[in-house]
Amino acid sequence: MARTRRVLGGKDSTSKPKPKSGEAPIDYKDEGEYNEPPTEFLDYCVLIFGEKGVGKTTLASTIPGSYVNQYEVGRRNLRIRQSNVATLTAKRMAAEQTKAKRAGKTYHTPWEVMQAYHTKQMEDPTVRCIIEDTIDAAWFNCMHHICFHKGISDPGEPNDYGQTWRELKSAFLEEYQRIIASEKGLWFLSHANFKEVELRGDDTYEVLVPTVQKGGFEIVKQVCDFAFYYGYNDQKRCVTVRDTGDIWAACGTNEHFCDTQGSPLQRIFMGDNPDTSYEVLQRAFNNEVEAPTKKPTKKRRTK
Numbered sequence: 001m002a003r004t005r006r007v008l009g010g011k012d013s014t015s016k017p018k019p020k021s022g023e024a025p026i027d028y029k030d031e032g033e034y035n036e037p038p039t040e041f042l043d044y045c046v047l048i049f050g051e052k053g054v055g056k057t058t059l060a061s062t063i064p065g066s067y068v069n070q071y072e073v074g075r076r077n078l079r080i081r082q083s084n085v086a087t088l089t090a091k092r093m094a095a096e097q098t099k100a101k102r103a104g105k106t107y108h109t110p111w112e113v114m115q116a117y118h119t120k121q122m123e124d125p126t127v128r129c130i131i132e133d134t135i136d137a138a139w140f141n142c143m144h145h146i147c148f149h150k151g152i153s154d155p156g157e158p159n160d161y162g163q164t165w166r167e168l169k170s171a172f173l174e175e176y177q178r179i180i181a182s183e184k185g186l187w188f189l190s191h192a193n194f195k196e197v198e199l200r201g202d203d204t205y206e207v208l209v210p211t212v213q214k215g216g217f218e219i220v221k222q223v224c225d226f227a228f229y230y231g232y233n234d235q236k237r238c239v240t241v242r243d244t245g246d247i248w249a250a251c252g253t254n255e256h257f258c259d260t261q262g263s264p265l266q267r268i269f270m271g272d273n274p275d276t277s278y279e280v281l282q283r284a285f286n287n288e289v290e291a292p293t294k295k296p297t298k299k300r301r302t303k
Contacts, residue, residue, distance in 0.1 A: 037253065041285040042129055042185035044252070045176075045223050049190040049210040050230030054237060055274035056189045057133055059230065062278040063185065065128025067121050069114065071137030083117055085110050087137045090147035111145035114138065115175060122182040129185030136190055139216030142172045165215065173219050180223065188220055192229060208247045225252040230270075237270040238292075239281065257284050259291035267292055 029035075038044065042063065048056050061068055061080035068082040088096065093109055100107035108116075121127045132138050146168045147153060155164040179186050190210035198204050208229060212220060221227070227250040229240040240247045241257045244266060251257055257265050268284045269292050270277050283289050 037255070041256075041282055043183075044225040045180060045186045045188075047135070047188045047190065047210065047220055047224045047227040048230050048239075049192050049227070051192060051232070054230050054232065055270075055277060056230055057131075058274045059277040059281070060129075060131040060133070060187050060189060062275055063129045063131075063187070065126060066131055066185075066187075067124075067127045067129070068131040068133055069117055069138075070133050071110075071114075071141065072134060085113050085117070085141070087140050088144060090144045090153055093144065093148040109145045109148055110141040114141060118175065118179055122179060122184055127184060129187060130179055131187045131189065133189040134191065134212075135188035135216065135220060136210075136212045138188075139172060139212055139219075142175070143168055143215075146171065169215055169219060172216065173222065176219070176223050186223075188224065190220075192231065205246065207245075210248075221250070224250070226250065226257075233267065233269070237272075237274070237277070239268045239270060239284075240266065241268060241284070242266045256287065258287045259289060260287065261291070262287070263291060265289070265291060 048059065050056055057068065057070075057078060057080070060066060061078060061082075066081065068080055070082050070084045071087055073087075088110055093107075097107040118130065121130050143155060146164060147155060147157075150158070150164065152158055152164070155168055158164055176186065190212050192208050193211045194206035195209045196204050197207050208231075210217060210220070210227075226241070227248070229247045229249050231238060231240070231247075240249045242251050242264060243249050251264070254264060257268075259265055265284060268280060268289060270280050280289070
């Protein structure tokens with residue numbers, strides 16, 4: 001969900017008549033007034049999903065001013081600016097709350113701790129981009145935070161006509177809209193898995209998609225401008241930036257991620273050095289890379 005600026009007659013429009021007393025404040029666009037898409041890559045919200053160990057966290061951590069919120073246990077192999085937050089079930093949270101009460105302390109759920117980190121990062125001028133690693137675990141923490149406060153173990157447990165699910169999705173969406181509104185960059189990381197898709201007739205095939213659960217995936221698709229798959233092609237690190245049929249990807253603009261001739265790129269080879277991956281993506285965003293010659297792989301039929 002990219003941030004835009006208002007442009008009028010080729011110049012930024014900075015003044016608008018104030019609403020009269022009692023009128024609802026609205027942002028009405030006059031004739032010839034429009035929103036200008038951002039020109040900086042970090043002004044967009046990005047999802048990177050892919051195989052374990054391919055270098056997703058390394059890529060994100062090389063973004064200037066990045067801060068990684070790590071929700072996966074045991075990720076200590078990178079020298080990066082990072083904070084660790086546990087992922088706990090509602091049942092485990094109840095046990096931790098009991099321990100905290102015995103010690104005379106206030107218990108905070110992992111989701112509340114995450115929100116506290118987000119607030120600190122948004123206030124810190126040295127932080128340019130906030131990384132959620134992984135968004136799967138972030139959704140898990142939000143879900144079990146809601147369940148913990150309702151005294152249930154799963155959002156589908158109460159017979160409330162989907163009210164708990166709606167509360168969960170709303171809380172998850174509002175948190176990331178809060179970060180986007182702060183004008184910080186926002187990147188989500190996820191793993192990849194094959195999902196079976198039906199064709200007409202009896203044929204099915206598999207598509208690579210992020211592993212984040214369905215409800216979280218709906219929100220991620222809503223807020224992200226770009227969704228890229230990071231994997232291997234011919235044993236080389238490769239980012240798929242547009243859907244290939246067998247790999248899901250989403251590119252929210254045709255003005256970026258084009259080759260030097262102006263044709264939309266489908267994939268970008270990242271080179272041998274994972275520490276320069278972000279630089280390669282930045283050049284691709286600026287339409288400064290050559291188109292690879294390798295053709296996409298064929299769909300994996302399952303029937």
